[in-house]
Amino acid sequence: MDNLQILKIAFYGASISLIIVGLYAVITKRNLIKIVLGLSIMDNGLNLLFITIGFVNNGTAPIFSPLVMEKYKTVEAASQVMVDPVVQALVLTAIVIGFGVTAVALALVLRLYRHHNTTNIDEIRNLKW
Amino acid sequence: MVAVNPIYYIALPLLFAFMLPILGKIYKGLIRIVPGILYAYLMVMSLYLLRQVNITGQPIIVEIAGWKAPWGINLIFDAFTGLIVTFITVLAFLVWMYSYRFKKVEFDNALKYFVLLMLVTVGSIGVVLTGDIFNQFVFLEITALSSYGLTAFYRGRDGAEAAFKYLLVGSLASTFILLGILLIYSQLGTLNMADIARNIHIMKPELKIMAFLLLFIGYGIEAEMFPMNGWAPDAYSQAPGPIGSVFASMTSKAGLYALIRLTFTLFDFSTVSKLLFVMGLLTLIFAEGIALRQEKIKRMLAYSSIGQIGLIMIAFSFNTYLGVFAGIFLMINHALIKSLLFFSASYLAYNSPKKYIKDIQGFGKYMPITAFMFGLGAFAIVGFPPFSGFWSKFYLLLAAAQKHYIVLIILILSVSLVELVYYLRVVHKLYFAEPTGEYEPHKPRWNGMLAMILLALVIIAIGVYPDLITHYIDRAAVMIMDKAQYIHNSLGL
Numbered sequence: 001m002d003n004l005q006i007l008k009i010a011f012y013g014a015s016i017s018l019i020i021v022g023l024y025a026v027i028t029k030r031n032l033i034k035i036v037l038g039l040s041i042m043d044n045g046l047n048l049l050f051i052t053i054g055f056v057n058n059g060t061a062p063i064f065s066p067l068v069m070e071k072y073k074t075v076e077a078a079s080q081v082m083v084d085p086v087v088q089a090l091v092l093t094a095i096v097i098g099f100g101v102t103a104v105a106l107a108l109v110l111r112l113y114r115h116h117n118t119t120n121i122d123e124i125r126n127l128k129w
Numbered sequence: 130m131v132a133v134n135p136i137y138y139i140a141l142p143l144l145f146a147f148m149l150p151i152l153g154k155i156y157k158g159l160i161r162i163v164p165g166i167l168y169a170y171l172m173v174m175s176l177y178l179l180r181q182v183n184i185t186g187q188p189i190i191v192e193i194a195g196w197k198a199p200w201g202i203n204l205i206f207d208a209f210t211g212l213i214v215t216f217i218t219v220l221a222f223l224v225w226m227y228s229y230r231f232k233k234v235e236f237d238n239a240l241k242y243f244v245l246l247m248l249v250t251v252g253s254i255g256v257v258l259t260g261d262i263f264n265q266f267v268f269l270e271i272t273a274l275s276s277y278g279l280t281a282f283y284r285g286r287d288g289a290e291a292a293f294k295y296l297l298v299g300s301l302a303s304t305f306i307l308l309g310i311l312l313i314y315s316q317l318g319t320l321n322m323a324d325i326a327r328n329i330h331i332m333k334p335e336l337k338i339m340a341f342l343l344l345f346i347g348y349g350i351e352a353e354m355f356p357m358n359g360w361a362p363d364a365y366s367q368a369p370g371p372i373g374s375v376f377a378s379m380t381s382k383a384g385l386y387a388l389i390r391l392t393f394t395l396f397d398f399s400t401v402s403k404l405l406f407v408m409g410l411l412t413l414i415f416a417e418g419i420a421l422r423q424e425k426i427k428r429m430l431a432y433s434s435i436g437q438i439g440l441i442m443i444a445f446s447f448n449t450y451l452g453v454f455a456g457i458f459l460m461i462n463h464a465l466i467k468s469l470l471f472f473s474a475s476y477l478a479y480n481s482p483k484k485y486i487k488d489i490q491g492f493g494k495y496m497p498i499t500a501f502m503f504g505l506g507a508f509a510i511v512g513f514p515p516f517s518g519f520w521s522k523f524y525l526l527l528a529a530a531q532k533h534y535i536v537l538i539i540l541i542l543s544v545s546l547v548e549l550v551y552y553l554r555v556v557h558k559l560y561f562a563e564p565t566g567e568y569e570p571h572k573p574r575w576n577g578m579l580a581m582i583l584l585a586l587v588i589i590a591i592g593v594y595p596d597l598i599t600h601y602i603d604r605a606a607v608m609i610m611d612k613a614q615y616i617h618n619s620l621g622l
Binding site: 108 | 263267270274277278281284290292294296297300301303304311314315320363367
């Protein structure tokens with residue numbers, strides 16, 4: 001196994017374990033802040049997974065600049081070494097959405113804390129959980 | 130024509146939603162008037178475009194920023210998406226009319242309410258119109274985020290708790306959806322839904338199943354599908370009254386639309402309809418069973434709403450023209466009738482903080498018109514003849530009969546009986562029980578009254594003369610069944 005493969009496996013493993021850690025936190029933790037943290041970790045794992053899929057070893061930016069064309073001659077050869085810009089655009093969007101969700105979640109936690117004076121999810125049970 | 134373009138559905142409400150705070154600084158009344166004008170404009174535009182699409186038979190495709198379909202994002206306004214968008218805009222206008230005087234004295238709260246209302250409309254219209262799966266995810270998140278905000282609107286109630294619950298489940302849903310999109314993209318290298326549908330057969334079967342299940346669960350959560358719909362009754366009951374109608378007619382419809390697009394267009398499994406059928410059946414039985422035991426009126430309406438979603442899923446799962454026809458009819462009726470029920474119920478239970486059914490007993494004397502509207506809605510949703518609800522149930526039974534599902538017909542009829550029982554219980558209490566005198570009735574304002582009367586008129590008009598919309602539903606049903614046509618429209622192949 002060469003270094004590249006190890007690197008790829010490491011990235012996939014890291015992102016999937018981040019998702020699992022996040023999911024674990026969301027399901028088992030009773031503290032509202034920790035649950036929000038779990039959601040955030042899950043988001044990050046997902047984003048990392050997206051980036052990993054677009055990964056190209058020694059890749060360049062997806063711009064057909066004169067410098068790149070000089071090095072690789074044809075468009076086909078140049079496009080082989082370019083990283084996928086779509087996943088990066090998706091991740092940028094997903095980061096913003098994740099930020100929004102985290103902000104709203106924290107605002108709700110604050111509201112819950114003021115109302116119930118606790119951040120323990122077990123003690124907040126006015127509605128059926 | 131410059132004045133009509135599907136892009137305005139997304140651009141204008143977004144623009145004005147974020148301009149409302151500035152407009153409010155100029156003149157406080159503007160935050161109420163501007164959304165109304167905008168919704169009226171969008172409604173007229175939808176009706177015009179829908180007519181256009183049905184006359185010419187050509188869908189209206191908008192390529193955003195001039196990029197052609199598989200590379201850029203396109204908006205597709207065809208007979209099916211157009212019909213749903215039209216109903217969303219009509220309902221949005223009525224919700225606006227109903228809540229025109231909402232928080233008349235509290236400027237800040239009213240501002241928040243109208244901004245969130247516009248955002249939830251943008252999100253659900255975008256989910257329906259877009260031809261790009263990631264874009265659909267973004268719009269679904271806009272819908273969900275503004276729904277969290279609307280759920281937590283009241284500080285005094287348990288809104289924050291309901292919203293947090295909703296947010297937890299909603300975030301899980303978005304994680305699942307993103308994972309599904311990721312799987313599809315990593316295999317097919319495209320995000321355009323028509324392009325995915327065209328190439329889905331080259332995807333590895335095991336990955337295909339995984340992607341499908343991830344997306345199905347994700348959209349199912351948004352569409353209030355069993356068993357991930359625990360958030361729905363809390364959100365419905367904690368949000369302000371008219372928002373119940375928004376959840377029923379926009380938020381859940383957006384999720385449902387994504388679910389239908391997923392099963393009918395995106396994937397090519399033949400067994401998918403069975404999954405849809407089983408989940409629909411479970412949703413229906415579970416929700417109607419629980420609705421029977423509810424003592425709070427809004428929770429009862431919420432469970433009834435979930436039950437309707439189950440019925441719609443069953444109708445679509447037949448995978449026949451008649452089934453799809455019934456499904457679209459049910460979607461429209463659910464949006465109309467449930468809105469009427471939520472409108473009237475939130476006036477009836479206006480002064481009761483806990484919204485128990487026993488709090489509003491005998492209110493038929495004090496609020497004759499509102500109580501009558503609730504009764505009309507109750508009979509319409511159960512499916513009595515002079516109302517529009519009758520036709521959708523009738524077509525559903527017809528579709529089941531065509532498939533020879535005798536047991537299902539009996540089941541649907543008995544579920545309708547259950548519905549009748551719990552709605553009649555409320556109507557009975559409204560008219561024949563002695564008032565407890567604990568809570569003062571609240572006189573409806575003219576705008577709320579007008580919105581309810583308009584809704585009731587539409588429900589009766591469709592019930593008496595269903596040809597008003599069956600033509601449009603017919604085209605929509607043909608459209609959703611025809612996958613090749615969708616691909617052709619979207620990609621221009």
